[in-house]
Amino acid sequence: MNPYLPVLVTFAAAFAVIGMFLFFCHAFGPKQTSKIKSDPFECGNPPSGPAHDRFAVRFYIVAMLFLLFDIEVVFLYPWAILFRDLGGLGIAEMSFFLVLLVGGLAYVWWRGALEWE
């Protein structure tokens, strides 16, 4: 039996539970829409400005940094499993890789991309 078959069954169970919750949501509640209820919530003020407004570019930078460091982590995983077989040379090479990335983090830190989040 394929080891991923139980994963499929788990997904099916999760979908069933979620479907059940969404169905309950839809079937059991009252449905009384009104104009005021449908307005976006702004603590009582009438909504001002577009809903999909601009936000700070810092978040985009955080996302890019996350991407880079996540790829680093992805490269670390195969090395971590074969770590004992690769011996001292493996540790040296991976340390060099980590030093490069720590250098990148230090540069980003120095340039202030991690400030005032």
Added chain:
Amino acid sequence: MDVTGLLIVVGKVLFITFVVLNFGAIMTWAERKQAALIQDRIGPNRINIGGFKLLGLIQPIADGIKMIMKEDFIPAGAHKLYHTLAPAIAMFPALVGLAVIPFGPSFDAGGRHIDLQVANLDVGILFVLAVSSLGVYGIALAGWASNNKYSLLGTVRATAQMISYEIPMGLSIIGIVMTYGTLELNKIVDLQGEYFRLGGIGVLPKWGIFYQPLGFILLFTALIAETKRTPFDLPEGESELVAGYNVEYSGMKWGMFFLGEFASIVVVSALIATLYLGGWQVPYVHLTALPVLPRILLGLISFFGKVVVLCFLQLLIRWTLPRFRYDQLMDLGWKRLLPLAIVNVPITAVWLWVLGGFKLG
């Protein structure tokens, strides 16, 4: 077509789904009761069925009924499909995450070898990491689909928080992978049954926390931040942005976010118990030498006992610490946890080299 095998799998899946949903519901009760006791009050005590109060354990059922009976409300201008899909995606990782976690020792029954683990994948931990990363999509979609600029701001901050803490999470798990040399969770738990020996006597079980104390703290912190629990609960902080990305949700959809969060407390506890605290192993007791029934019972009690203790610890942390400011939160993720997690990798390498008697390869 192996019908008995398939039935066993379905049985295990139903068991873990049942566990996640029930623990999630009980966690809502436990949170309120524990918060109350910490704050020197009583907590929910009005709810009763025919006069039996049961310490307020019926409260989650009452809450569930209330949430179901509320209106399924989609604000004007919101994208209907995404608004409905977002809580589903947010709840999905909590329901699926337990699929690769071994909750008991394996045993032989009726000629079959049965593992108390739903899916014995060869990529073990990576499955949990992958699935928990899907939670970010649910949050991102929730804020975008709500057609509310404050909801969008809350989402963007929540997403930035979640992805910032995913890197220390991945790096801490690398320490464990290096220590035990495998990604498969059942092998990691089996290896935690051995002992550090001092003069031939087993002194300390080879649990992850003894190999990786720094990694334990890093992973625990990163997972609490990932599940957006206090002190990292700025995205849903009650005094900021009202309810953040949740603000346009009501009824069962909000309940799904809420239940998903509490279920993910359980998944986080299960993951930490498996990686660092020995999973279903009982220290100094050789479980695989016992007959089947005591073995399963002891293993299950051990595992769920550890899960309950870790859940209690997370609730305790929530009701003790004040919330971080957003810049403090991002500082912690990028400037403190990330460098520590990166440094953890070569330190672990050297530590294992020394422990292995200066031999590698």
